[in-house]
Amino acid sequence: MNEEFLNRLRAAVGAANVLTDGDLSAWEQDWRKRTRGKALAVVRPGSTEEVAAVVRACAESGTPLVPQGGNTGLVVGGVPDESGREIVLSLTRLNKVRGIDPANLTMTVDAGCVLQNLQQAAEQAGLLFPLSLAAEGSCTIGGNLATNAGGTQVLRYGNTRELCLGLEVVTAQGEVWSGLSGLRKDNTGYDLRDLFIGSEGTLGVITGATMKLYPLPAATLTAWAAVPSLEAAVKLLGLAQKHLGAGLTGFEVMGQFALALVDKHYPQLRVPLFREFPYCVLLENSDTESEEHARGAFERLLETALEDGCVADAVVAENIAQAHGLWHIRESIPLAQAEEGLNIKHDISLPVSRIPTYCAETDALLQKEIPGVRLVNFGHLGDGNLHYNVQAPEGGDMKAFLREHEERVNTLVYDQVKRFDGSISAEHGIGGLKVGKLPEYKSKVAIGMMQALKKALDPKDILNPGRVVPR
Amino acid sequence: MNEEFLNRLRAAVGAANVLTDGDLSAWEQDWRKRTRGKALAVVRPGSTEEVAAVVRACAESGTPLVPQGGNTGLVVGGVPDESGREIVLSLTRLNKVRGIDPANLTMTVDAGCVLQNLQQAAEQAGLLFPLSLAAEGSCTIGGNLATNAGGTQVLRYGNTRELCLGLEVVTAQGEVWSGLSGLRKDNTGYDLRDLFIGSEGTLGVITGATMKLYPLPAATLTAWAAVPSLEAAVKLLGLAQKHLGAGLTGFEVMGQFALALVDKHYPQLRVPLFREFPYCVLLENSDTESEEHARGAFERLLETALEDGCVADAVVAENIAQAHGLWHIRESIPLAQAEEGLNIKHDISLPVSRIPTYCAETDALLQKEIPGVRLVNFGHLGDGNLHYNVQAPEGGDMKAFLREHEERVNTLVYDQVKRFDGSISAEHGIGGLKVGKLPEYKSKVAIGMMQALKKALDPKDILNPGRVVPR
Numbered sequence: 001m002n003e004e005f006l007n008r009l010r011a012a013v014g015a016a017n018v019l020t021d022g023d024l025s026a027w028e029q030d031w032r033k034r035t036r037g038k039a040l041a042v043v044r045p046g047s048t049e050e051v052a053a054v055v056r057a058c059a060e061s062g063t064p065l066v067p068q069g070g071n072t073g074l075v076v077g078g079v080p081d082e083s084g085r086e087i088v089l090s091l092t093r094l095n096k097v098r099g100i101d102p103a104n105l106t107m108t109v110d111a112g113c114v115l116q117n118l119q120q121a122a123e124q125a126g127l128l129f130p131l132s133l134a135a136e137g138s139c140t141i142g143g144n145l146a147t148n149a150g151g152t153q154v155l156r157y158g159n160t161r162e163l164c165l166g167l168e169v170v171t172a173q174g175e176v177w178s179g180l181s182g183l184r185k186d187n188t189g190y191d192l193r194d195l196f197i198g199s200e201g202t203l204g205v206i207t208g209a210t211m212k213l214y215p216l217p218a219a220t221l222t223a224w225a226a227v228p229s230l231e232a233a234v235k236l237l238g239l240a241q242k243h244l245g246a247g248l249t250g251f252e253v254m255g256q257f258a259l260a261l262v263d264k265h266y267p268q269l270r271v272p273l274f275r276e277f278p279y280c281v282l283l284e285n286s287d288t289e290s291e292e293h294a295r296g297a298f299e300r301l302l303e304t305a306l307e308d309g310c311v312a313d314a315v316v317a318e319n320i321a322q323a324h325g326l327w328h329i330r331e332s333i334p335l336a337q338a339e340e341g342l343n344i345k346h347d348i349s350l351p352v353s354r355i356p357t358y359c360a361e362t363d364a365l366l367q368k369e370i371p372g373v374r375l376v377n378f379g380h381l382g383d384g385n386l387h388y389n390v391q392a393p394e395g396g397d398m399k400a401f402l403r404e405h406e407e408r409v410n411t412l413v414y415d416q417v418k419r420f421d422g423s424i425s426a427e428h429g430i431g432g433l434k435v436g437k438l439p440e441y442k443s444k445v446a447i448g449m450m451q452a453l454k455k456a457l458d459p460k461d462i463l464n465p466g467r468v469v470p471r
Numbered sequence: 472m473n474e475e476f477l478n479r480l481r482a483a484v485g486a487a488n489v490l491t492d493g494d495l496s497a498w499e500q501d502w503r504k505r506t507r508g509k510a511l512a513v514v515r516p517g518s519t520e521e522v523a524a525v526v527r528a529c530a531e532s533g534t535p536l537v538p539q540g541g542n543t544g545l546v547v548g549g550v551p552d553e554s555g556r557e558i559v560l561s562l563t564r565l566n567k568v569r570g571i572d573p574a575n576l577t578m579t580v581d582a583g584c585v586l587q588n589l590q591q592a593a594e595q596a597g598l599l600f601p602l603s604l605a606a607e608g609s610c611t612i613g614g615n616l617a618t619n620a621g622g623t624q625v626l627r628y629g630n631t632r633e634l635c636l637g638l639e640v641v642t643a644q645g646e647v648w649s650g651l652s653g654l655r656k657d658n659t660g661y662d663l664r665d666l667f668i669g670s671e672g673t674l675g676v677i678t679g680a681t682m683k684l685y686p687l688p689a690a691t692l693t694a695w696a697a698v699p700s701l702e703a704a705v706k707l708l709g710l711a712q713k714h715l716g717a718g719l720t721g722f723e724v725m726g727q728f729a730l731a732l733v734d735k736h737y738p739q740l741r742v743p744l745f746r747e748f749p750y751c752v753l754l755e756n757s758d759t760e761s762e763e764h765a766r767g768a769f770e771r772l773l774e775t776a777l778e779d780g781c782v783a784d785a786v787v788a789e790n791i792a793q794a795h796g797l798w799h800i801r802e803s804i805p806l807a808q809a810e811e812g813l814n815i816k817h818d819i820s821l822p823v824s825r826i827p828t829y830c831a832e833t834d835a836l837l838q839k840e841i842p843g844v845r846l847v848n849f850g851h852l853g854d855g856n857l858h859y860n861v862q863a864p865e866g867g868d869m870k871a872f873l874r875e876h877e878e879r880v881n882t883l884v885y886d887q888v889k890r891f892d893g894s895i896s897a898e899h900g901i902g903g904l905k906v907g908k909l910p911e912y913k914s915k916v917a918i919g920m921m922q923a924l925k926k927a928l929d930p931k932d933i934l935n936p937g938r939v940v941p942r
Contacts, residue, residue, distance in 0.1 A: 103705055103824035104855070105712070148658050156717075159656060162633065177916045182822040184854045185630060186894040187619050187669055188901060188913055189939055190921045194665035198658055215713040234574055241576070242686040245759035246627075246717030288716035289768065297760065351653040353574035383655045384575070423657040430659060442659055445648045449928065450661045456927035457920065468660055 002040065005061050009043050009087075012053035017044040017093070027088045030079045031072045031135075034433070037080035039066075042088045048168060048176055048207040054089060055205060055462075056174030064465050065089045067201035069112065069143030072135035074347075077200045077431025077467050078143065091142050094207060100125045105213045106165060106182045111142025111206045118211070127213040130157040130249075134331065142206045148198035150427030155382035156249040156286070157214070159427070161197045168208035169196050172458035180210045195453070200429055201464040203457045219291035220249070221298055222284050222323035225305070225314040226277035230356040232310040233281055233381055237352065239310065240283060243301040247294070250284030251382035252330050257391075258378045261336040262329055269329050273313050281381070282330050330378075337376045337389060341398040344390040344409050348417050349426035352384045359388075362416045366390060369412060370405060385426040388413060414441055430468045438470050473511065476532050480514050480558075483524035488515040488564070498559045501550045502543045502606075505904070508551035510537075513559045519639060519647055519678040525560060526676060526933075527645030535936045536560045538672035540583065540614030543606035545818075548671045548902025548938050549614065562613050565678060571596045577636060577653045579681045582613025589682070598684040601628040601720075605802065613677045619669035621898030626853035627720040627757070628685070630898070632668045639679035640667050643929035651681050666924070671900055672935040674928045690762035691720070692769055693755050693794035696776070696785040697748035701827040703781040704752055704852055708823065710781065711754060714772040718765070721755030722853035723801050728862075729849045732807040733800055740800050744784050752852070753801050801849070808847045808860060812869040815861040815880050819888050820897035823855045830859075833887045837861060840883060841876060856897040859884060885912055901939045909941050 009018045019027075019042040027042045029035065040063070045051045058065045064086045068078045080086040094110035097118070101107070102125055109118060115136040122129035131144060133151030143149070144160045145167070157163060166181035169192075179193060196204050227233045233253050240248050259274040274280050287294035298316055305311035317323035337343055350358050359377065366373050372393030379386035390409050392401035414424045414437065424441050425434055439447060447470055454461075454469045480489045490498075490513040500507045511534070516522045529536045535557045539549045551557040565581035568589070572578070573596055580589060586607040593600035602615060604622030614620070615631045616638070628634060637652035640663075650664060667675050698704045704724050711719050730745040745751050758765035769787055776782035788794035808814055821829050830848065837844050843864030850857040861880050863872035885895045885908065895912050896905055910918060918941055925932075925940045 101822060101824050103709060104822040106822070148662075150656055154656065158633075161662070162629075171916065171920070175916045175919075177920070178914060179917065181894070182892065183820045183894050183897075185621055185625065185820045185851075185856045185897040187898055188894050188896045188905075188909065189669075189917065190674075190924055191619075191632070191665045191669050192917060192920055194662045195924075198660075198662050203661075215716065217716070238574060243759060245686065245688070247759070288714060288718070349654045349656045351572060351575040351577070353572050380656075385656045421653065423652070423654050423659055425658045426654075426656040427658055434659075438659065443649060445642065445646045446650065446660065446663060448646075449642070449648070449663055452927040453661055453666075453924065456923040 005057065005063060006041060008057045009041065009054060012057060013043060013045045013050045017046065027068060027071065027090060028079055030076050032074060035076050035079060037082050038084040039080040039088045040084055040086060042090055044090045044093050046093045048170065051089070051205055051207050052170045052174045052176050055170050055172065058087065058462050059172060059174055059460060062460060062462065063087060064462050066464050067091065067146065067205045069140030070114065070135065070138040072139040073143065073147060073431060074428045075425070075431030075433040077147065077429055077464070089205065091140060091207070097121045098208065101182060102127060104182050106210050107213055108180055108208065108210045109141055110208055112140050115139050115141060115144060122213050123216070126216060128216045129211065129213055131160055131163055141209060141211070145197050145206050145209055146199065146201050147429040150380065150383065150385065152252070152380065153249050154380060155251055156246055161194060163212050164193065164197060164209055165212060166210040167193050167196055167206055169204040169206055171204050172460065172463050180208055182210050200431060200468045202454060202468050203463065215288070217286035218289055219287045219294045220284060221291065221294045222282065222317045222326050223298055223302065223314055224272055224326050225281045225283065225302065225311045226273040227279050227281055227310060228277060228312050230279060230359055233279055234352060234356060235308070235310040236281060236305050237382055239305055239308070240301055244285050244297055247285050247287055247297065248283070248382070249286040250282060252282040253379060253381035254280050254282070254330060254333065255375060255377035257374055258333045258376045261340050261376065262332050265336045265339040266332055269325070269332060271329050272315055277312055282326055333376065333378050337391065340391060342402050343376060344402065344406050346388045346413050347426050347428045348388055348413070348422055348424060349383065349385045350417065350420050350422035352381065354420045355381065355384065355386065358416060358420045362413060365412055365416070366409070369408065432467050435466070435468060435470055476528065476534060477512060479528045480512065480525060483528060484514060484516045484521045488517065498539060498542065498561060499550055501547050503545060506547050506550060508553050509555040510551040510559045511555055511557060513561055515561045515564050517564045519641065522560070522676055522678050523641045523645045523647050526641050526643065529558065529933050530643060530645055530931060533931060533933065534558060535933050537935050538562065538617065538676045540611030541585065541606065541609040543610040544614065544618060544902060545899045546896070546902030546904040548618065548900055548935070560676065562611060562678070568592045569679065572653060573598060575653050576684045577681050578684055579651055579679065580612055581679055582677045583611050586610050586612060586615060593684050594687070597687060599687045600682065600684055602631055602634055612680060612682070616668050616677050616680055617670065617672050618900040621851065621854065621856065623723065623851065624720050625851060626722055627717055632665060634683050635664065635668060635680055636683060637681040638664050638667055638677055640675040640677055642675050643931065643934050651679055653681050671902060671939045673925060673939050674934065686759070688757035689760055690758045690765045691755060692762065692765045693753065693788045693797050694769055694773065694785055695743055695797050696752045696754065696773065696782045697744040698750050698752055698781060699748060699783050701750060701830055704750055705823060705827060706779070706781040707752060707776050708853060710776055710779070711772055715756050715768055718756050718758055718768065719754070719853070720757040721753060723753040724850060724852035725751050725753070725801060725804065726846060726848035728845055729804045729847045732811050732847065733803050736807045736810040737803055740796070740803060742800050743786055748783055753797055804847065804849050808862065811862060813873050814847060815873065815877050817859045817884050818897050818899045819859055819884070819893055819895060820854065820856045821888065821891050821893035823852065825891045826852065826855065826857065829887060829891045833884060836883055836887065837880065840879065903938050906937065906939060906941055
């Protein structure tokens with residue numbers, strides 16, 4: 001039976017693109033090495049039609065499939081389970097830029113294109129594709145769309161969802177929906193595009209997309225501000241939005257302990273202004289006019305903020321190297337915390353206005369629960385998104401800490417998120433990792449609708465089964 | 472049976488809010504007076520719970536219902552049919568602003584709030600709610616959401632969809648989904664919000680929403696430019712996007728005949744620069760800094776465009792009165808064409824880059840089909856959205872023109888839209904008016920998915936049945 005099915009796959013995509021032997025860990029293991037599954041096969045179609053043929057073979061034989069892009073997901077949503085029954089449908093051979101339309105400010109691409117390649121393709125056309133995140137060198141746009149990835153420029157340009165105008169999708173029946181619209185307005189029925197975006201491969205397989213492009217800014221400046229409190233950081237955000245408008249393309253907050261870890265493990269990065277202040281903020285200003293204009297706007301903003309007291313001290317990068325240096329500090333926080341040892345990671349979002357109280361209360365509850373616990377708190381404050389990570393007390397046994405506390409810490413953090421009307425997954429998704437948590441933190445009505453939609457579009461439950469939608 | 476059902480409604484919302492007698496034309500007739508239906512009753516609940524009770528009564532008795540806001544829709548999607556079986560569920564008593572959160576830049580409101588009241592509530596809080604369209608004095612935000620309304624600032628702020636962060640919805644089963652998130656990032660499952668937005672009341676009844684707000688700009692300037700061709704207008708758009716970035720909040724194109732009609736019927740409006748040029752463009756620049764800065768940016772843009780040849784002549788409004796005057800000309804086009812007589816209206820969108828060729832080809836095809844036909848072509852060029860309206864030849868019998876040509880003209884215009892990868896409904900929706908056209912202009916796969924989704928969420932087909940989704 002399996003052999004007959006595999007032969008059908010081989011006929012569809014070529015025998016060389018149906019992998020069943022050898023080391024398949026690149027496809028079977030998730031990026032954070034939380035899980036190692038076992039695939040019936042790794043199938044690598046080379047065209048949309050081949051994807052459709054594979055899905056039809058799966059539909060007819062009832063074989064479950066897991067769509068996979070760059071396999072950089074953080075919630076175990078793109079690797080097979082341990083049953084050996086699931087195939088991995090790898091999209092990475094679909095890697096062409098189909099076309100760029102500068103007058104329409106759009107780019108139509110295959111799902112398997114690596115994000116960084118798309119940034120470069122846009123730049124070569126004199127335009128900006130603003131999606132940017134840590135995994136950009138290996139993640140694919142199909143994966144970005146399937147998980148509605150966020151990143152560092154959401155404040156200005158939105159999540160991946162907001163950057164997408166149209167999709168090409170292979171349905172659970174193996175039909176092709178050609179929805180590659182380059183339209184900014186289209187009210188001819190239900191919003192199928194946004195239903196597939198963020199569904200993590202459980203409703204259809206994204207094979208292509210039309211994405212928005214933007215003019216390249218004339219200048220981009222970066223500033224670093226020390227703030228006396230999270231309340232002050234929120235106030236600074238409001239001032240920056242007022243002064244810079246859409247020029248504000250980045251607003252990252254970093255707690256003192258997060259920066260202390262960078263300072264400890266990467267002293268050569270020379271973290272500025274963090275010793276005396278509980279939080280620092282990294283601001284980015286993208287200007288359509290000139291560097292001079294950007295600098296003037298930044299200076300007026302920071303003067304106002306200093307007078308107002310919501311900024312204690314600040315520096316503006318003098319040149320691109322300094323700007324990269326400041327961003328590099330921000331981006332080194334995850335690595336520095338890994339150097340420090342295991343920790344309990346969260347990717348939460350909250351209404352921006354409620355973040356200061358959330359953190360004050362939750363910090364205190366965690367200290368009470370685990371005296372000496374250390375918080376690596378940082379994230380995209382402009383989007384209300386915090387990576388609120390919990391590190392063991394200094395010198396403690398980290399493995400024991402995780403074993404003893406992970407479940408309780410998650411419950412405490414997520415219960416607080418619920419109290420403050422937040423989300424337990426801001427930008428990473430649900431996958432297999434958090435699907436068990438969903439019934440506690442999402443309404444029964446919402447989950448009921450999700451189940452109904454899943455059943456409507458994938459009645460045989462062959463697309464990434466068990467992920468995202470609680471059973 | 473009917474009486475028993477009506478008594479249940481009276482018990483749910485109060486007898487005074489179940490209208491069955493007298494003149495119900497305000498609810499039964501659509502705004503453009505294309506259709507006059509007959510309602511079993513007009514039901515006016517005063518709270519979300521009352522909406523849920525009404526929907527439960529409908530679900531249990533199998534009574535179809537038509538949700539209705541300000542009844543300003545243009546595609547016969549919010550009025551009952553002639554059967555006398557459908558109730559109108561009017562949301563206008565749900566008209567409270569539930570709260571404004573300035574630090575989070577959000578506003579949570581009842582679905583029945585009139586759009587203009589929300590603009591004013593935001594402004595009183597020192598903030599901007601940027602949704603703006605002709606019917607804003609009477610349309611409701613629930614209707615805007617149900618139809619994903621567009622308007623004049625989509626270029627910068629997006630359609631209603633892009634302005635919404637969360638919804639409260641009564642499902643077809645009469646349950647309440649409380650999805651009033653003030654979150655800019657939330658990846659905890661399927662995007663239910665965007666599925667309801669634009670579904671025109673066929674999947675659920677929107678009762679509340681959390682909408683995005685923005686800082687008020689420091690200055691808003693308006694310019695009027697005559698352009699030698701549509702190609703030049705597209706080029707000017709690209710230059711304006713490059714120079715002004717997100718400052719570009721309006722880019723409206725108006726054909727010479729459209730402006731000639733305004734000049735003919737409202738000579739006091741003094742339309743500038745239209746006699747020698749085939750198209751004029753209205754540009755709006757919203758600046759976070761100052762009027763002086765806005766004026767400088769506009770002047771640099773227009774100088775570049777004049778040198779480049781894509782602008783032939785231009786004026787910048789000197790003050791707010793002049794700016795309003797220019798906008799008033801643009802907004803008077805629909806009235807001027809009504810003064811001129813009946814015409815065949817279209818609300819199409821295309822990739823911006825393809826608009827010049829689309830218009831050249833389609834203009835010629837129409838002239839060939841109906842010699843002397845006149846085109847009232849205007850719209851939101853920045854969004855690729857044209858109101859490409861077809862007026863009878865001068866002096867002809869207009870009723871006869873419509874009778875003889877409407878169907879053929881629609882087919883010609885829409886077939887061309889299909890050839891150019893456009894949409895037959897950019898911002899007005901499908902409703903009952905265009906649902907019959909959908910199978911010709913939307914893919915079978917897409918319609919199949921729409922039908923499956925409708926069946927999944929509204930299995931008894933009680934919510935606005937027959938609208939949007941072809942049967």
